[in-house]
Amino acid sequence: MADFGAQNVSAGTLYVVATPIGNLEDISARALRVLTEVSLIAAEDTRHSQRLLQHFGISTPLQACHEHNERDQGGRFIARLLAGDDVALISDAGTPLISDPGFHLVRQARVAGVRVVPVPGACALVAALSAAGLPSDRFIFEGFLPAKAAARCARLESIKEEPRTLIFYEAPHRLLESLRDMGKIFGADRLAVLGRELTKTFETLKGLPLGELSDWVAADANQQRGECVLLVAGWQAPEGESAVTAEALRVLDLLLEDLPVKRAAAVAAEITGARKNVLYQIALERKG
Missing domain, CATH: 3.40.1010.10 (Tetrapyrrole methylase, N-terminal domain)
Structure with missing residues (x-):
């Protein structure tokens, strides 16, 4: 360099x-x-x-x-x-x-x-983060998302499983479209915060799951005006059976027919790449 x-x-x-x-x-x-x-x-x-x-x-x-x-x-x-x-x-x-x-x-x-x-x-992103109530020890700033829907969705897909708090700037006339795309890709239940017109007369800081936040913005045209910062909670790995693919569960069930619980979980983990401790807990529940 x-x-x-x-x-x-x-x-x-x-x-x-x-x-x-x-x-x-x-x-x-x-x-x-x-x-x-x-x-x-x-x-x-x-x-x-x-x-x-x-x-x-x-x-x-x-x-x-x-x-x-x-x-x-x-x-x-x-x-x-x-x-x-x-x-x-x-x-x-x-x-x-x-x-x-x-x-x-x-x-x-x-x-x-x-x-x-x-x-x-x-700095608008730091001001919004400081008051959002989302984790602030680690975050990423994505700036403005692409204006075209296809490119915007592709960008969102690329960071769908980013565990750090996500921060975006958005133009007011694209705010609702972006919120809807985020809800579709990140999930309607993912927590988000809209920071709008920060430090100004009509300052807004509204935190809701993406689906509800999108509806709230759609119902109030005033929320589609001014300078906007969007913060979205980072991805959290699912726990229990939801963290394991259907294929991993199928392999585990087949192995449990002939192997002890601990061995079946270990072999299934080797075959599928799933976490052994998660498979072990599921195997115990299956046998229990």
Whole structure:
């Protein structure tokens, strides 16, 4: 793996600055200071960010850095950084690069030896996870699911048996479709939490099994508006007979006709790949 370039001590610093996802009080004092002191702010949407800066009385110049120009225009920001100017990177809301532009600029900066400094703050996925009541010690972030149904279902199938808490961003006009596909693939009883309009006036945190959550969203058009985070409980391995395939049970039953319980379970496990201790418990129940 190629190393990033050695740090260029004469270059400026690229600050990756988190901004509020809704409530403006969530911006940090450090973020405000950095945005005031840098020479230039690279913003996802300059019109949107200008309103934020005006609110806090910040007059630092803005230039666009969005998904359509980031690869081509990133060089102009690198040129400013190599000339010794400090630059701040912000997205429309939350932490840059988390399902937002910025990756290419940060990578270019590191390759050029520019110091990159995170200024942490609001992030919708972390905010939702912190209040969802789902396991937070291990989780995966899947970003936005594919817009087309076939591709979306294929992605969901690929993580159907992922044991960690699953986190998705979803566009409001696709929220109901995604919930229905999740219920179909993960099972209607799998617990999920919808985080909508977090930190804003109409903030919602609703936890229900996927089937019920889908019905709840379908019945209230207001829940199909705004910024959405979906969290889904991780897959749990079934226990008892439901954890064993029908073929494994058939083999076990045949072996029990001629072998002691312990031996029958061991041989069935070797043949089918099922867990021996589970087969042993089932065999005891069969004989009992």
